[in-house]
Amino acid sequence: MRTGLTILILTVAAFCGYWFVGAHLFQRGVEDWLAAQAEAGRSAEVHELEIAGFPTRFAATSGTVVIVDPETGWGWQTSSAAVSMPSWWPFRVTADLAEQHVLDTPRGQFDITAQDLTGRIGLSPRLAPVDLHARSNAIQAVGAGGSLQASEFLFDSTRLDVATHHATLSVQGLGLEAGRVTLIGGTLTAEADVTLAERLDDLPDAVGLPIDTITLRDGELRFDRVAVRASGTLVADGRGFAAGELTLRLENWPEALEAAVAAGLIQENRVGLLEGGFRMMADGDVLELPLTLAGGDIRFGPFPLGPAPRLR
Secondary structure, three states: OHHHHHHHHHHHHHHHHHHHHHHHHHHHHHHHHHHHHHHOOOEEEEOOOEEEOOOOEEEEEEOOEEEEEOOOOEEEEEOOEEEEEEOOOOOEEEEEEOOEEEEEEOOEEEEEEEOOOEEEEEEOOOOOEEEEEEEEOOEEEEEOOEEEEEOEEEEEEEEOOOOEEEEEEEEEEEEEEEOOEEEEEEEEEEEEEEEEOOOOOOHHHOOOOOEEEEEEEEEEEEEOOEEEEEEEEEEEOOOOEEEEEEEEEEEOHHHHHHHHHHOOOOOHHHHHHHHHHHHHHOEOOEEEEEEEEEOOEEEEOOEEEEEOOEOO
16 A cells, blocks of 8 residues: 555656656747747737646747838737647647737738637657647738738648658638728638748757749639639749749639739730730630749739748
C-alpha cells in the first residue's frame, strides 16, 4: 500500500514538474518567435501574455496582437488570441482568434469580422509544421473600395515533403460589393501544391513563409452564370514577384468582363481592345485566356492588367 502511494506521489510530482518545464518552454517559444520577427525587420507585439492550463494543457492567452511588415506593407491586428496544446501531446496546436481584425495590405486597409475563427497546426517532433486546418463561419471584409463576405471559409494544408505542401481552399456563400457591382451566392475553390523557398524545420524560429513555386491544379470562382477557372504554375522571380503562365477559362465572358470593369479590376480605356481580342478567341460565351506574369505585372498579350502578387 505504501509502495503504491509512494509511486503515485512520485508520478504526480514528476508530471507537475514536466508541466511547469513545458509551460516555460512554451512561453519561451512565443518569445523566440517575436524576437525572430524583430530581427527580420518586422514589428510584432503581443500584449498581456499569460500561460495557464495546468494540468491538461499548455495554454497561452493574450490581449492585442499586432504584426506589421513595413517592407511589404502587410500587417495584421486583433484584440485577443488564445493558443493551446494538450500537455500529454504537445504537437497539436489550436488557435482561437477574436472576431474583429484589421488587415493592412499594399492596396489599403480592411476591417474584418470573422465568427468562430479557429486554426489547428500539427507539428513534427522537430516542431516543423505537418498540417494546417483553418475555418470560420460568417466572415466579412470591408475596405474603402467595397466589401466581401462569405458564409463559410475552409483551408487545409498537408506537407508532402520537406518543402512542399498540398493546399485546398473552399469559400461558400461568397458576396461582393465594389463600385457598381453587387454579386451574391458565389463560391471559390482551389487546389494547389506550394513549395517554400526554404525548409521550415522549427515553427518558433519561422520569420515568414517565402514561396518558391505555386502549382495551381485547379481554381474556380463562380457567381450564378459567370465562372472563372484557372490553372498553371508560378515561381518567384528575382524580386519576389510571381512569374509564369496561367490559363483562365471564362464562362459567360462578356458579363465577367463587364463586372471586372465595374469593380475597377480593369481600366475602362482598355475595354474596347480587350473585348475585340476576346471575341476573336472565344468559342461563343466561353473563352480560354492565357495570362503571363513577368516583371511584376500581369499581362494578356501586350496589355497590362495589373500588378503581380509577391511570393517572397
